[in-house]
Amino acid sequence: MDLARADAPQSPNLRPARLWRPRRVLVTPAALEHAHGRAMVARAEALGLPVERLRANRLTGLGGGDPRRAYAEAKATLALVAAPPTKLRLQPIPPSADWRFDLAEGCPAHCQYCYLAGSLSGPPVTRVYANLDAILGALADYAGRGAVTSTTEARAGEGTTFEASCYTDPLGIEHLTGSLSAAIRHFGAWDAPVQLRFTTKFAAVAPLLGLDHGRRTRIRISVNAQGAARYEGGTDPLEARLAALGAVARAGYPVGLTIAPILPLPGWRDAYAGLIREAARTLDGVPDLDLTAELITHRFTPGSKTVLQGWYPGSDLPLDESARTRKLTKFGSVKYVLPKDLMAEMREALTGMLARDLPAARILYWT
Template sequence: MLDIRRIYLEPAAAELPRGQEILARFPGAELIEVESHHRIPELYGDETNVSRWVRIKTESLVLGIKKSLTARPNGRSSDFIAPSTANGCAMACAYCYVPRRKGYSNPITVFANIDKILGYLERHAGRQGVKPEPDQVDPRDWVYDIGENSDCSVDATISGNVRDLVDLFGRLPNAKASFATKYVNRDLLSWDPRGGTRVRFSLMPAADSKLLDIRTSPVADRIEAINDFVAAGYEVHVNFSPVVVREGWLDDWAELLTHLDDALSPEARAQLAAEIIFLTHNDRLHEVNLGWHPKAEEVLWRPDLQQPKRSQTGGWNVRYRTGHKGRYVAALTDLISARLPYCNIRYAF
């Protein structure tokens, strides 16, 4: 997945222990100093990069300092979005929203000031005290999403940031980490999460994944890993996302749910919960995809099924039409309730 040949780095990041650790891991890489990790013209905002989309993800790494430390309220997947310890991704899912923000490529950026991030999170969790009552996020803990802009399973192949986070939340009495992933990294099974980390394996029918989940672990491998992660001390949920409406979509979801039901151990079933997120697409990402993966747009860009809404960044997001979408959501949630009656559906939209 990674063949790092160039590391763009902020000099201050290279001076920190985590930065030095990452540089030592890739001793043959060309080092290119930059003023800011998010202002690198040859990576971001250059439309000619679309033809080198996957190559840039494979060969480039950015090493920076996370300057703004804020835990933003969430309320769906988590109570808070933790400050990022990385952003970008080595994978190339055709529906990913991150390229909309970073331009025509989004290789992994790792933040070296992990100690400051850990300290901030521990103090923030301490200020929350005991969670006053159960909610759909968690019945007991304050949950922090640690992977909003990256895939933590892949990030863990580059640095110790993710392990440090798992260790932190393993000892916090009132807080839990959470991240969604499409990559099976079995190195995580040797860690000791002590129930303090929720892993959300993203699942979709195999036909959709083959077309849209570029450079990810096969869906069958993600399902196979669930029991092992539960046995290793992780809480494991599933993330049915994005749900793409197309001919035969519900039949393919029924097949996926049967596969999942057959694979789960009693322990995995007892703690299973799901999030369901139907596809939201974007006109700018649509244009990007036409330059490297136009086949995906045949199912992602469906004006006959979708309605536009102006995004906060000035573009247009598209989602399934009001009224129709409600029927799609009901059809899938009814199917899940029938096939996986033990699975708590935390939310669906």
């Protein structure tokens, strides 16, 4: 994956961020029917990226029958497409938010535990939606509805929440799309108890710092203990992510720590304690700090294990079913989670660390 350095950021606390440069940009005819699609093409061409205008709306020819080749080609490809009508009908996304909406599907990172593995069909191309006006316009019908924050006493202060990072990392592609900035401005101008939420493993927040966000966007930075860094290829390092967290918090955004996936690696107790202390130092002195924490343990399914081992055959990510507890999801499918006793031990440890070193953090959930 090709990476470039961003221009000098607006905050002196930020270093130039790493920006993804796809080797292919595919543009469907449907994408060109929308002003946002044409604007994204202009962005790509201004960056000197090779843009291919397709004759049809179907994406084909990505790697053939070789899984490794298909993965490599897909991960280096950005496709500008139009979201189908089903994307305008939102789905609940507990425990994170009331509703999920998608600016894109797919991610340029190479996380060896990728949660998208087994969830999205076909090669992992990053597909960006050109019909942004329709996507944002559909949100109003869902305001005041939902079962996570809209109607629960503990989180009612967040208003109706809309999660934008279920199937993508919107900041990792923002320099190519502008979609995230448009969504932040949309929520900032929306005079209602609503909140946009997204989480990211990238640090290129400089374009977001001056936006009129109205404190209606919560930016959560996905972080992990240093020992897990080897599983997060193509992302920004922890130090850069924490600097980005401090920058957006000082720009007045509500912020969050997404600690995920929590892994029982050797020395995990000291490693997670160090992570939380670093986050506390980053946020020290932020005025009007609005901080949440979401704690997500590692889990996998038989399908995701098969996909991940095909994508990353040399990985030592712990995927041994015998060391996990087998559970059924509400849909009847199988997943493997940390054993009950270890889960309880880690939960007590991490929540205790947050209470001690980062008491401003409001823990939303452990899962």
